Amino acid sequence: MDLSFDSFVLAASTADLADEPAARGVADAVEFRMDLADDPLDALDEYDGDLPILATNRAEWEGGEADTADVDRLDTLVAATEFDAVAAVDIELACLRADVGADAAARARAAGATVVASVHDFDRTPARTELTDLLHEAATLGDVGKLAVTAHSNADALRLLDVTRAATEWGDTVATMAMGEAGRHTRAVAPVYGSKIGYAPVDPADATAPGQYDVQTLRSLVADLSSNPDV
Numbered sequence: 001m002d003l004s005f006d007s008f009v010l011a012a013s014t015a016d017l018a019d020e021p022a023a024r025g026v027a028d029a030v031e032f033r034m035d036l037a038d039d040p041l042d043a044l045d046e047y048d049g050d051l052p053i054l055a056t057n058r059a060e061w062e063g064g065e066a067d068t069a070d071v072d073r074l075d076t077l078v079a080a081t082e083f084d085a086v087a088a089v090d091i092e093l094a095c096l097r098a099d100v101g102a103d104a105a106a107r108a109r110a111a112g113a114t115v116v117a118s119v120h121d122f123d124r125t126p127a128r129t130e131l132t133d134l135l136h137e138a139a140t141l142g143d144v145g146k147l148a149v150t151a152h153s154n155a156d157a158l159r160l161l162d163v164t165r166a167a168t169e170w171g172d173t174v175a176t177m178a179m180g181e182a183g184r185h186t187r188a189v190a191p192v193y194g195s196k197i198g199y200a201p202v203d204p205a206d207a208t209a210p211g212q213y214d215v216q217t218l219r220s221l222v223a224d225l226s227s228n229p230d231v
C-alpha cells in the first residue's frame with residue numbers, strides 16, 4: 001500500500017492492529033507501535049485491514065519500549081516492510097546519523113517504504129535555531145522529518161508552529177507536534193502550518209504520547225481549522 005505525505009496524514013496510533021476497523025473511515029493510516037506489541041511481525045502477518053501502516057519500533061532511549069540493541073530493533077523494523085501494508089517506517093534521527101540507521105533506511109526504501117526520521121524531546125521545546133536545525137536534518141535524512149517536543153508555555157508552542165511554517169515554506173516535508181497540556185492545541189494547529197502527520201489513539205485511554213486527542217476529535221479539529229483543501 002502507498003502512503004503519500006504530500007498532504008496531511010492522520011495516523012491512528014496503536015499497539016494492536018485489531019484497532020484498524022475502528023480507525024477506518026476516520027484515519028488515513030495506522031501507526032503500529034511494534035515496540036508496544038507482543039508479537040509485532042505475527043500481527044502484521046495476520047493484518048487484513050484497509051489502512052496503510054506506518055511502522056514504529058521505538059527505542060527505550062527515545063521514549064519507547066524496545067530494549068534490544070539498535071541493530072536488532074531496526075532489523076525487526078525493516079522486516080516489517082516485507083508486508084505489503086507497511087508503507088512507511090519511523091527511524092530515529094540519532095540512528096540515521098550512523099550506519100545502523102542509514103543501512104536500515106536504505107533497506108526500507110528498497111522495499112518501497114517511506115522513511116520518517118523522528119526526534120523527540122520529552123523535557124522541553126528547544127530554542128528556535130536548534131528546532132530549525134533538527135527539523136531540517138530530519139527532513140534531509142528522512143523523507144519526512146518529524147519533531148515531537150514538550151511545550152510548557154504558549155511561547156514554546158508558537159515557536160514550534162513558526163519553525164514548522166518556515167520549514168514547509170522552504171520545501172521540507174515535516175511533521176511536528178508538542179506533547180503535554182501546553183502543546184495539545186499544536187496537534188490540531190500544526191497541520192495548518194504544514195505539518196504532514198498527526199498521531200491519535202482510537203481510544204484516549206491508549207494514548208501513545210502526552211496530550212493526544214482521540215482520532216475522531218483530531219480529524220474534525222484539523223478539518224475545521226485548516227484552510228488548505230488538501231488537509
Ligand SMILES: O=C1C[C@@](O)(C(=O)O)C[C@@H](O)[C@@H]1O
Binds near residue numbers: 031033118177
Ligand atoms: O513519534 C510519535 C509522535 C508521538 O510521540 C506524539 O506525540 O503523538 C506519538 C508516537 O506514537 C509517535 O511515534
